[in-house]
Amino acid sequence: MNLILLSGGSGKRLWPLSNDVRSKQFIPIFEQTDGSRESMAQRVYRQIRKADADASVVIAAPKTQVSALRNQLGESIAVSVEPCRRDTFPAIALACAYLRDVKGVCEKEPTVICPVDSFVDDSYFETLKTLSRLAEEGTANLVLMGIQPAYPSEKYGYILPENAEPVSRVRTFREKPDRETAKSYIAQGALWNGGVFACRLGYVLGKVQEEISFSDYYDLFSKYETLPKISFDYAVVEKEPAVQVVRYAGQWKDLGTWNTLTEAMERPDIGNTVMDKSCSNTHIMNDLDIPVLAIGLSDVVVAASPQGILVSNKEQSSYMKPLVDSLEQPVMFAEKSWGSYRVLDAQPESLTVKVTLRQGHRMNYHSHQRRDEVWVVVSGTGRTVVDGMEQEIHAGDVIAIQAGCRHTVMAETDLVLMEVQLGRGIRADDKQKYPLEL
């Protein structure tokens, strides 16, 4: 099976565990039997591998997510990187070109396209195989998954099939309705459109050629900015007369709000928490080191991270996006290709950051124009390069880096640094990268 996983979204609705650089699918939320925690992306990827160990998977993602994807799914994961934000049609188009020109998949082969953050059981992946097989057979140009509605939701588009068979032609599509309209759709046998479909690779590539002339993946990548901001649904699905739908009645949840996400949590509390037995239907997700103590709460979600602290009634957490928008915060924590960082203290002319590098990884060789930095090695061993001078480092070592000075650090073991940034106008984009030759 060829599979394109769409990885998008900023996840303001799961603040503060998501932020401008960590989308909701990367929040480690599912506790495993060994005590480790798995994100939505990791869960889906593990389920795919279980359903089809040989699946050829490519993830369509913005460049801000590449580090998190490699950290969470492994260095060898194939990522079709969107050079800028467009919509799902351009993202799928680029990923299809990637499959053909980088992975060598034949245009006649089918590919399945689905979100990376669905909360589903194993039967979902069996249904994906059915979609793939039907696309290969070619009775229709597009094969959609139609999800058996659990309730008259206003959040989804609806698919009206021609009949009630497991596989049927699509009669028509309907936009996100109001509740009453949704009820009437469901009475007519409508299914949710979850954005899951399959087609031959060449089908999508043909649609792209109708928009823009391109030779291969690399050419399309360079022209990406000129592609229209349009969803695959509008650009392709709703214009296509030959569409099949496959019914899916297994587990399918959109964990996009705290209310729905907490329903999927194995335990009511994650992290350093004490929840008194006087609490009911309450969930706590604590990513800070300090404890959260909860007493006498009902229907509440508490989420804490270096970004902030949310305390919300569960149902009303669905409406939090404008409130989060009003905060206008800098990014306080992030996963990087080399590890992670966390802002510990922010002052007008300084920033204190805890930097964690994973064994064998290194930062870019870089400099800053407008700030000095001091590194204090807290634990681990490694090597620094400062203006070409290489040095071994251990716990307790101090490295002073003047503005303009080129520097990097390589972790021989897992390495923790306290970085104190000093200067006027400290900005994340004050960074010049250089090649490093040792």
Place this chain on the structure above:
Amino acid sequence: MNLILLSGGSGKRLWPLSNDVRSKQFIPIFEQTDGSRESMAQRVYRQIRKADADASVVIAAPKTQVSALRNQLGESIAVSVEPCRRDTFPAIALACAYLRDVKGVCEKEPTVICPVDSFVDDSYFETLKTLSRLAEEGTANLVLMGIQPAYPSEKYGYILPENAEPVSRVRTFREKPDRETAKSYIAQGALWNGGVFACRLGYVLGKVQEEISFSDYYDLFSKYETLPKISFDYAVVEKEPAVQVVRYAGQWKDLGTWNTLTEAMERPDIGNTVMDKSCSNTHIMNDLDIPVLAIGLSDVVVAASPQGILVSNKEQSSYMKPLVDSLEQPVMFAEKSWGSYRVLDAQPESLTVKVTLRQGHRMNYHSHQRRDEVWVVVSGTGRTVVDGMEQEIHAGDVIAIQAGCRHTVMAETDLVLMEVQLGRGIRADDKQKYPLEL
């Protein structure tokens, strides 16, 4: 008026804004018109000064509170420091000896004794003056304040007066009752015993001499540990046949729990907070830099500090003490005579601490046996002394201090340091102090 203010308590019920070194009376909780914030101790002290600018005030406090008292009430505040924890009888005895032998107050003069953390209006201090005057007149050996009960509380002892006059003899005392018994006391005209009373200074000193022979304050200080752990109520008040009570019907609140404290807050939120209008009867106290976002909460208190995060139903917050005890935390923030510190990050073999020194202040000259330290100057100017070597410091300077090395820092302006402690077995008590001669 001579006044002894009793400053005790650990304040577990106001965790996380109180901790093992910050008692509840030092939490800056009352917002002033200029935007600054005042603690309970500051509020009471300001009210005393307003009622009697010449009052001779001494504060009976454990040594852990001396820095906070001097920071909040001024360097010149008189503190009778309890060398170890006993109970109110020894604390009051020592403070009375302090008034006589350090402040030169005559034994015949009256003194008023009251808690430092009462939430009261100005009429309370007028009543204190009445207590003082009656003690001076000497009709009775002890004059108590009897507080008009607001409800049948189980938290207070009750005073039964002989009659309903504003000033009356006390018929008898009653221990903290259950609710039904409290109702019957109130029906009989009983008053709350708030631990506020007046007597001649010599009266208390005579009672102490009955327990232990001592010459003066300094002698009593050195014998403090041998004094019995007993409250003034048990040791003195309840044995005294000649007791008067003065009725007080003004504002009197014990802000010892989040439920009662939030009732006294001028605004529903303090610090970096966003409270959605869907919240009702909800209070937020945020001492962290990161924002707290509250949505759809009713009857909830949220309190956040470097010590932790409390989210509690207001009423049930009264029962939080055993839960806080179960946390067994190190102290994460503290006021010191020279400023304050805050733990930013704790690892098995390192501690990163933000140290803030106030202009003109300095740390003790000290060393640590089991840890190295690195200071990074974040802002301000000052001087360090490391093994006798003096050095000017500015933002960006780094001072490396090996274990065993004597060191201190003096702030010329307000000064902020990041201190990284490194070593096995980092402990607060690993500290040797030395005299500093420059």
